[in-house]
Amino acid sequence: MATIEDVAKLTGLSRTTISRVINNHPYVSEEKRKLVLEAMEKLGYVPNSSARSLRNQKTSILALFIPRITNPFFSELVEATEIAAAEHGYQLIICQTRYSPEKELNYMNLLKTKQVDGVILASIQNEWKKLKPFLQYGPIVLCNEFDDCANVPTVRLDQVYGGYIATKHLLEQGHTKIAYCSGGYRSNVAQSRETGFKKALAEYKLTFDERYAFRDAFHIADGKRVFHQMMELFERPTAVFTGSDEVAAGIISEALRCGYRIPEDLAVVGFDNQAITELTNPTITTVHQPVKQMAQKAVDIIVEKIQTKKYDVQEIYEFPLQLIVRASTIGNKLHGSEA
Amino acid sequence: MATIEDVAKLTGLSRTTISRVINNHPYVSEEKRKLVLEAMEKLGYVPNSSARSLRNQKTSILALFIPRITNPFFSELVEATEIAAAEHGYQLIICQTRYSPEKELNYMNLLKTKQVDGVILASIQNEWKKLKPFLQYGPIVLCNEFDDCANVPTVRLDQVYGGYIATKHLLEQGHTKIAYCSGGYRSNVAQSRETGFKKALAEYKLTFDERYAFRDAFHIADGKRVFHQMMELFERPTAVFTGSDEVAAGIISEALRCGYRIPEDLAVVGFDNQAITELTNPTITTVHQPVKQMAQKAVDIIVEKIQTKKYDVQEIYEFPLQLIVRASTIGNKLHGSEA
DNA sequence: GAAACGAATGAAATCGTTTTCATATTCATA
DNA sequence: TATGAATATGAAAACGATTTCATTCGTTTC
Numbered sequence: 001m002a003t004i005e006d007v008a009k010l011t012g013l014s015r016t017t018i019s020r021v022i023n024n025h026p027y028v029s030e031e032k033r034k035l036v037l038e039a040m041e042k043l044g045y046v047p048n049s050s051a052r053s054l055r056n057q058k059t060s061i062l063a064l065f066i067p068r069i070t071n072p073f074f075s076e077l078v079e080a081t082e083i084a085a086a087e088h089g090y091q092l093i094i095c096q097t098r099y100s101p102e103k104e105l106n107y108m109n110l111l112k113t114k115q116v117d118g119v120i121l122a123s124i125q126n127e128w129k130k131l132k133p134f135l136q137y138g139p140i141v142l143c144n145e146f147d148d149c150a151n152v153p154t155v156r157l158d159q160v161y162g163g164y165i166a167t168k169h170l171l172e173q174g175h176t177k178i179a180y181c182s183g184g185y186r187s188n189v190a191q192s193r194e195t196g197f198k199k200a201l202a203e204y205k206l207t208f209d210e211r212y213a214f215r216d217a218f219h220i221a222d223g224k225r226v227f228h229q230m231m232e233l234f235e236r237p238t239a240v241f242t243g244s245d246e247v248a249a250g251i252i253s254e255a256l257r258c259g260y261r262i263p264e265d266l267a268v269v270g271f272d273n274q275a276i277t278e279l280t281n282p283t284i285t286t287v288h289q290p291v292k293q294m295a296q297k298a299v300d301i302i303v304e305k306i307q308t309k310k311y312d313v314q315e316i317y318e319f320p321l322q323l324i325v326r327a328s329t330i331g332n333k334l335h336g337s338e339a
Numbered sequence: 340m341a342t343i344e345d346v347a348k349l350t351g352l353s354r355t356t357i358s359r360v361i362n363n364h365p366y367v368s369e370e371k372r373k374l375v376l377e378a379m380e381k382l383g384y385v386p387n388s389s390a391r392s393l394r395n396q397k398t399s400i401l402a403l404f405i406p407r408i409t410n411p412f413f414s415e416l417v418e419a420t421e422i423a424a425a426e427h428g429y430q431l432i433i434c435q436t437r438y439s440p441e442k443e444l445n446y447m448n449l450l451k452t453k454q455v456d457g458v459i460l461a462s463i464q465n466e467w468k469k470l471k472p473f474l475q476y477g478p479i480v481l482c483n484e485f486d487d488c489a490n491v492p493t494v495r496l497d498q499v500y501g502g503y504i505a506t507k508h509l510l511e512q513g514h515t516k517i518a519y520c521s522g523g524y525r526s527n528v529a530q531s532r533e534t535g536f537k538k539a540l541a542e543y544k545l546t547f548d549e550r551y552a553f554r555d556a557f558h559i560a561d562g563k564r565v566f567h568q569m570m571e572l573f574e575r576p577t578a579v580f581t582g583s584d585e586v587a588a589g590i591i592s593e594a595l596r597c598g599y600r601i602p603e604d605l606a607v608v609g610f611d612n613q614a615i616t617e618l619t620n621p622t623i624t625t626v627h628q629p630v631k632q633m634a635q636k637a638v639d640i641i642v643e644k645i646q647t648k649k650y651d652v653q654e655i656y657e658f659p660l661q662l663i664v665r666a667s668t669i670g671n672k673l674h675g676s677e678a
Numbered sequence: 679g680a681a682a683c684g685a686a687t688g689a690a691a692t693c694g695t696t697t698t699c700a701t702a703t704t705c706a707t708a
Numbered sequence: 709t710a711t712g713a714a715t716a717t718g719a720a721a722a723c724g725a726t727t728t729c730a731t732t733c734g735t736t737t738c
Binding site: 342343344354355358359361362386387389390391392393394395 | 693694695696697
Binding site for chain 1: 340385386387388389390392393396398400407408409411414415417418421422430431432433434435448449451452453454476558559560585588589592595596614615617618619620
């Protein structure tokens, strides 16, 4: 393995000059520069990353925290983040917290041990006060998930509005008994959507019915289960808001299998605008989230924070959400509700 | 930021002793050990990763190469790989080649610059002879994708068998006009499946019809397109083998939308056993791939290779595939073919 | 013609660890 | 009581880069 010393010896120059060539510093004669480049080529020399990291106090690695990558929303986020990071010359380490506060805290040591230059949190499993101390070691940027207490840059989507427009759409179709599905209690994303959901209900003088709330719906299978739970209710809902397209697809799939009609018997609205929304037979009305833009922005910001070294500023960047109306809420001009 | 020197000063000991405590070396008196641990706690000291990497010539980072992470098969692979890596104390850097040989080669420099201890290739975009030179810098393990020329450990699945059992299943249902879909020409995975497909055909004295071959099908949308291409053929196939559940789902979705019956008009077999196979209305017959086991094995092996430093050995570990029969090929005891 | 400046180069310190080697002490053994 | 091991500790040399500070040599400038 050739080192800078080998190149120096071969060229008869000092390490300093070699380093200057590597880093495109001025004050190197064209003659020597060529000599060095040839020697580097000949030796197959490439600077050692660890040595550079140590000397420069910089790893060019970012960490992205997500609960799990097989959730298509997070897949998309990882895809976009990796691409954006690469554009800035950064590598991306994936940290799957699997919803565990301990795992999250453990991964946070990547920042403390200087294995990464910064952390992007796309989900949060601990209270902010547990996370905050790590700010002294490097920048933390919130992306998607957020926390009002957190004094750090936050890139997020207007989830209240998302919950609101999706619900309002159902209300406009005449529905009054609308169930609510989400994934988890802890997430502020989910809570915001619920706020938007309730806001829309309130505008129609309706109150939130706890019996219609299912806050443990993450996957397709959960959607199928929730469908049955809804149908067992005394007063069945005629529409359902879900926090993910997978759950919506699960509900629809199970409903159809059991002989129900969508949206006539049950209108369903998803969230995320995943590929599967075009797959089910009534295609799925959903809320589009501009994941790419969000990821790009988060990376831009963290790169800037790494440079400026000012980490504890609360800046909020919010992107809009967009309702995509498809067939799962509007069936052949029929209204689904006969409240 | 506290360094080992600070701990040494605070305790009045040498860096050597601090290091011994950190690394659990023998020959440190219990008294001093406690003293050191207290000082570390007090200073919030944690060893610097870059310094350790440089000194130990080891980063504890692996790189995983995939075309793109939003393909659910690769999401699952990344998930399992990250978990397995974490168990061994390794971090995982994601490298999305996006099917580009240049990007792949570029990411390979992670190995050369010693930013990672090893590379797991889950897809291959270059000829092996382009990749081979990197072996002098660290271990490369093939996982999922493979190359017979490659003199490295390979963890793979028996794709010939996978293509064979899926096709044989269709043949057993009486089909004789079976279309073939795959994603890409270059991949040995796809080519092996095609070999298995042809082998099954041959056993039934049927020949491969190039007009029935669609080798550019990756996503749901491709499935929809391919469905129409198939239906425009003079002699329509009565069954179709696909290289992914997404494509299968796309075909089924579009077929249903256009009023065709599945499997009566067209039997469809997918690949991967993804969640969506349980979503479409006739659920999708597919081939299950033991992704977790494969990923776990690949990580186990690369960790071992990092230790033993013997990289250029061709060892092949093959896991079996399994046909999962669902409704998209067997409809209510009806046979779909009337050749 | 001296002073000042710019271009080109190198010696040595530095980043924060781990490891090698040396030294000192204790303790058992012949 | 000398001898050799086992235990406990530290000084200094690595690991492979970058940067600071000199130094040297031309070239301008007054």
